[in-house]
Amino acid sequence: MCLAIPGKILSVDNEWALADFNGKKKRVSMKFVKAKTDDYVICAGDVVTDVIPKTRALKMLEFFNGNKG
16 A cells, blocks of 8 residues: 655646646646646656545645644
Protein backbone atom coordinates (compact mmCIF):
# COMPACT_ATOMS: atom_id res chain seq x y z
CA MET A 1 0.00 0.00 0.00
CA CYS A 2 1.20 3.50 -0.73
CA LEU A 3 -0.06 6.97 0.06
CA ALA A 4 -0.39 9.64 -2.59
CA ILE A 5 -0.03 13.34 -1.90
CA PRO A 6 -2.71 15.37 -3.67
CA GLY A 7 -1.53 17.74 -6.36
CA LYS A 8 -3.17 20.97 -7.51
CA ILE A 9 -3.35 21.50 -11.27
CA LEU A 10 -1.64 24.78 -12.16
CA SER A 11 -1.98 24.65 -15.94
CA VAL A 12 -3.22 22.32 -18.67
CA ASP A 13 -1.75 21.68 -22.12
CA ASN A 14 -3.79 19.07 -24.02
CA GLU A 15 -3.12 15.72 -22.30
CA TRP A 16 -0.46 17.15 -19.99
CA ALA A 17 -0.68 19.33 -16.90
CA LEU A 18 1.64 21.06 -14.48
CA ALA A 19 0.71 20.17 -10.91
CA ASP A 20 1.94 21.38 -7.53
CA PHE A 21 2.49 18.54 -5.05
CA ASN A 22 2.99 20.25 -1.70
CA GLY A 23 5.44 22.75 -3.20
CA LYS A 24 7.05 20.47 -5.77
CA LYS A 25 5.95 21.12 -9.36
CA LYS A 26 5.67 18.14 -11.68
CA ARG A 27 4.44 17.49 -15.23
CA VAL A 28 1.72 14.83 -15.24
CA SER A 29 -0.21 12.98 -17.93
CA MET A 30 -3.98 13.28 -18.17
CA LYS A 31 -4.29 10.55 -20.79
CA PHE A 32 -6.84 8.60 -18.73
CA VAL A 33 -8.38 11.14 -16.34
CA LYS A 34 -9.06 14.75 -17.36
CA ALA A 35 -8.70 17.63 -14.92
CA LYS A 36 -8.81 21.39 -15.16
CA THR A 37 -6.84 24.23 -13.60
CA ASP A 38 -7.31 24.39 -9.79
CA ASP A 39 -8.54 20.77 -9.57
CA TYR A 40 -6.84 18.50 -7.04
CA VAL A 41 -5.61 15.17 -8.34
CA ILE A 42 -4.04 11.91 -7.23
CA CYS A 43 -1.34 10.40 -9.42
CA ALA A 44 0.39 7.07 -9.84
CA GLY A 45 3.83 7.92 -11.06
CA ASP A 46 3.33 10.72 -13.58
CA VAL A 47 -0.25 9.76 -14.50
CA VAL A 48 -3.40 11.34 -13.06
CA THR A 49 -5.60 8.57 -11.67
CA ASP A 50 -8.33 10.59 -9.96
CA VAL A 51 -9.70 14.07 -9.39
CA ILE A 52 -10.63 14.58 -5.74
CA PRO A 53 -12.68 17.23 -3.93
CA LYS A 54 -10.75 20.26 -2.67
CA THR A 55 -11.90 19.69 0.92
CA ARG A 56 -10.54 16.14 0.89
CA ALA A 57 -7.25 17.25 -0.69
CA LEU A 58 -6.72 20.01 1.87
CA LYS A 59 -7.49 17.62 4.73
CA MET A 60 -4.95 15.13 3.36
CA LEU A 61 -2.30 17.84 2.91
CA GLU A 62 -2.89 19.02 6.47
CA PHE A 63 -2.30 15.46 7.70
CA PHE A 64 0.84 14.97 5.59
CA ASN A 65 2.23 18.30 6.81
CA GLY A 66 1.98 17.21 10.45
CA ASN A 67 -1.24 18.97 11.47
CA LYS A 68 -3.09 15.83 12.47
CA GLY A 69 -5.82 17.75 14.28
